[in-house]
Amino acid sequence: MTAPSRSSKSQRTETEDAGPDGVAARAGSPGAGLTRRLGSAQEVWIGLVLVALLVVFSLLEPDSFATSFNLLNLVADAAILLLLAVGMTYVIITSGIDLSVGGLLVFSGVTATKVMEATGATSTGSLLLGVVVAMLTGLVWGVLNGALVAYGRIPPLIVTLGTLGMSLGGALLLTGGVDMRAPGRLNLGLGLDKFVGVPVIVWISVAVTLVLGVILAQCRFGRHTYAIGSNSKAARNSGVLVNKHLVKVYALAGLLAGLAGYLSLAKYGVTGVSAHSTDNLQAIAAVVIGGTSLFGGAGTVTGTVIGVFIPAVLQNGFQILGVKPFWQQVVVGAVLIAAVYLDQWRRKARDN
Amino acid sequence: MTGPLLEAKGIEKSYGHVDALRGADFTLMEGEVVSLIGDNGAGKSTLVKILSGVESPDAGQILIDGDPVRFESVEQARVAGIETVHQDLALCADLTPAANFFLGREVLRPGLLGRLGFLDHAAMRTRARQECERLGVRLKSDTVSVSTLSGGQRQGVAVARAVTWARRVVFMDEPTAALGVVQTERVLDLIRSVRDSGVAVVLITHNMQDVKAVSDRIEVLRLGRRVARFSGADVSMEELVGAMTGALEQDPAGSDSNGLDDPDRPGTAEPRASGRDLDAPDTGALESLDEEQNR
Structure with missing residues (x-):
């Protein structure tokens, strides 16, 4: 889909006729070739930025930054956000947005905790029931988002802003505003478990990300996701069931938020009712930094992975360097604007 | 040739207060190129959307091979062998x-x-x-x-x-609108080769030259109704324009007695153009337009 054009030279010689459009195409193709290369290179560029950050921090603080302990911590911190960002990638590729993910995460964590408490909270069965409940809760909210967007024809920004408020408020109602503690066995078990030296939470996040990355790039589900974001009318006219697909995409984002809610319980041990109100913005920033277009139709999970790690590495590196952590917010904001500017510029060049 | 491949009778469609189609008829025979023409707002695109399953009509009947059908979706029209090239939202x-x-x-x-x-x-x-x-x-x-x-x-x-x-019908809504001379000629050749392969083509366009170049027949819509039908070879530009603007009315099916909602319709139809119908497409060839056919 985003494979680079081989060379603008061959494009020029093969461009079809001598008609007015042929001329226009010929005049346009060097520029088009250039923008194609830049477009497909956005992940590469942003990947290079990430590598550069890693190298710089490693050189500056080799003894504290470039240690497996620190890097594992960094990855573990990013793992839960990664799940939200992967779901967000699908949503944004359909030219939608999901502001509700943080709320769904908290709400799912709360329902899962309630159910686990009610079922004893010590047995494996109870903990497994917890993950099922968390994911189901997220799924239901996601289906609600999708149905309102697809069939209610309400802009996704409004729908998910509404469900963000509903889910965060609902979580506060369920808990009475006091954070609930996760079952000890979950917090000390899954929260600390490692496999080959890497936290199990990271493995789960990596596995989910891989599967969804492959589906987006290689499967019909992904193809339809791009098609809807690129031109939903054309997709509908081509026989893509646009509304059903949109519901599935928002449901997927909700499902991932539910899973993230459970993993967050395991990792932090509390439901964190007031700690997730900016998760949506972090996830959106990661997706957009990773080269996914807010206008839909373009983006990759690979880009999103990089987009998640740039803010994470900055934060971690600044902390170690002793730079005020506030700088991280400033720098991430600037990177975000730069990424969107690049996307706009690319689209403008393309559409001419 | 037997009955029509695709027939629409009395199709009505309104958007809010706008009546896009007011009892429109349309006929398509097996393996022919039919141009559907009309001024802006005549209802061409709406009719195509209805016949290709994008929209459903408020009233009226669609027949394929004489059997009534209802397209609830594009998918159903596709199953019936109907494909569409939409004007601007194609790809x-x-x-x-x-x-x-x-x-x-x-x-x-x-x-x-x-x-x-x-x-x-x-x-x-x-x-x-x-x-x-x-x-x-x-x-x-x-x-x-x-x-x-x-x-x-x-x-x-x-x-x-x-x-x-497409197995039966291709609708093409302004397929040459954005094209230069050479590419337009290509598309017209394409239309001919599609017809020769046995698939009927419905061409919607503003370009009368294109219409005359490829059409076996021409149907004219005006204010949401079919007002005239011509055989492609022997129609003059004046007749087409006359039918589109309302200076000339021909199709009795399209002009069902009440002219109340259409104040600028003339009271008398041009008799010269009447009497041509589907069964005898070649009658009344007043002008020899061999060069048009050969193009």
Whole structure:
């Protein structure tokens, strides 16, 4: 889909006729070739930025930054956000947005905790029931988002802003505003478990990300996701069931938020009712930094992975360097604007 | 030739207070090119949307091979063998030509991977390229997105896609609107070769030259009704324009007695143009237009 054009030279010689459009195409193709290369290179560029950050921090603080302990911590911190960002990638590729993910995460964590408490909270069965409940809760909210967007024809920004408020408020109602503690066995078990030296939470996040990355790039589900974001009318006219697909995409984002809610319980041990109100913005920033277009139709999970790690590495590196952590917010904001500017510029060049 | 392949009777459609179609009729025979013409707002695009399943009519009947059908979706029209090249919303610009070609009917890998929904990229690319080449649409590369193609190439891809999948009818809504002279000629050739392969074509266009160049028959819509029908070879530009603007009315089915909602309709229809119908398309050939046919 985003494979680079081989060379603008061959494009020029093969461009079809001598008609007015042929001329226009010929005049346009060097520029088009250039923008194609830049477009497909956005992940590469942003990947290079990430590598550069890693190298710089490693050189500056080799003894504290470039240690497996620190890097594992960094990855573990990013793992839960990664799940939200992967779901967000699908949503944004359909030219939608999901502001509700943080709320769904908290709400799912709360329902899962309630159910686990009610079922004893010590047995494996109870903990497994917890993950099922968390994911189901997220799924239901996601289906609600999708149905309102697809069939209610309400802009996704409004729908998910509404469900963000509903889910965060609902979580506060369920808990009475006091954070609930996760079952000890979950917090000390899954929260600390490692496999080959890497936290199990990271493995789960990596596995989910891989599967969804492959589906987006290689499967019909992904193809339809791009098609809807690129031109939903054309997709509908081509026989893509646009509304059903949109519901599935928002449901997927909700499902991932539910899973993230459970993993967050395991990792932090509390439901964190007031700690997730900016998760949506972090996830959106990661997706957009990773080269996914807010206008839909373009983006990759690979880009999103990089987009998640740039803010994470900055934060971690600044902390170690002793730079005020506030700088991280400033720098991430600037990177975000730069990424969107690049996307706009690319689209403008393309559409001419 | 037996009865019509596709027939629409008394189609009505309103959007809010706007009556786009007010009892429109349309007839299409097997293997012919019919141009559907009319001034802006005559209801051409609406009629095509209804006949291709994009919208449903408020009233009226659609018959295929004489049997009434109801298209609830594009999918159902496709199953009936009807494809459409839409005016401006034909392709997904971010996808490759092959992806657009197979959008909604993706080829999956054989075996387990296919059942998991994995796409067979290579097969789709090869097939799309073959079909495009067969129809004379040359693509510089099949790995770049449609957004990098010229207007002519995009239209070529859209037309090739519709033609490949259509078994009975292709609707083409302004297929030459964005094209230069050479590409327009290509599309017209394409229309002829589609007809020769046995698929009927309905051409919607403002370009009277195109209409006269390829049409076997011409149907004229005005203010949401069919007002005239002509055989393609022997119609003059004046007659077409007259029918489109209302200076000339012909089709009795389209002018059902009450002219209340249509104040600027003239009271008398031109008698000269009447009396041509589907069963005798060649009668009344007043002018010899051999050069039009040969084009």
